[in-house]
Amino acid sequence: MRLLTQLVWVFTVLAILLAVVLLFTYDVIKVEWISFMEIQPSHRQMEDPLPVPARSIPIEGPVSIPGMLPPENPVEADEASIARGSELFEIHCRMCHGQTAEGNGPIAPFLANKPANLTSPIVQSKSDGSIFLTITNGVEGKMPPLNENLLVHDRWDLVNFIRTLTIED
Template sequence: MRLLKQLVIVFAALGVLVGALMVFSYDVIKIDWVVFMEIQPSYGTQDVDMNTGAGPRPVPAQSIPVEGAAYIPGEGAPVNPVPADGASIARGAQLYSIHCQMCHGVEGQGNGTISAFLVKKKPASLTSELVQSKTDGSLFLTITNGIFNPNNSLFPDVQFSGQMPPLNENLTVRERWDVVNFIRTLKPADGQ
């Protein structure tokens, strides 16, 4: 019992000594503990380089983007990297039926089930000469960014009264190109 009391006293004294050393050593060492992520320097997408004041930092050599090459406005419409083979068209047809058919209809005529409820904003007919004459890149950008204003720069000769939501968060880059390949297979109705 006496040994136990002595051990308790020794460990208590050591605990007080270690605690005092820790308190005093913090003032001497002054470790900078960063516990919040907002305190650290960070860069957002396309931010100006803080070191040089120039535009965004260049992409490191041999880096591979997750979603394919980035589209940079002013450099023209992208070129379709996906061959229009049977597999791509089949995937595009499936994705079209999920994401596009409700507005543009089964055959792309702009007569989907939702179009009956759109009084001022009718969906475009994807089989029209206007849409079919556009480049694959223009169609890709329309699917990616949607149509928000009445004077869409992709179709300057047509006054759109409608809107189309962007599908860049719903479809991957590859899936959007598959939908473009499927749209190319749509044929106009006999009377069009």
């Protein structure tokens, strides 16, 4: 009889221990262990990007200075730059502006604001700096700013590529 009581006690204690372990295993009780990778400001995929700290400038230097004229094109329009621009256009612009840049990309029919025809005199008459700023800042409510996806140099390569598009009358 005494042995039975002892066994009951042992099993009761074991069951309680198991229950406590399971509470942690299944995160019923969650302990935030210190993990240094996690203690940092971060954002998940598709979340809004973190705001740029005040008064900071990109490592590639200031893109443009507010209140000043659009920047001058510092990248020579050589073959390599145009080739890079063409490739970047495929990746970042073609879906809206189209293979021939006439504003007829595959998703253009679904957009409320039609993408501009980049071969048109309206666009081609703009300065390099102005096109650069369009890529950088987008067009409010119509075209997204692409400064996050493209380095400053990439954007000038794109400008150089856009310049090679023949003007259509």
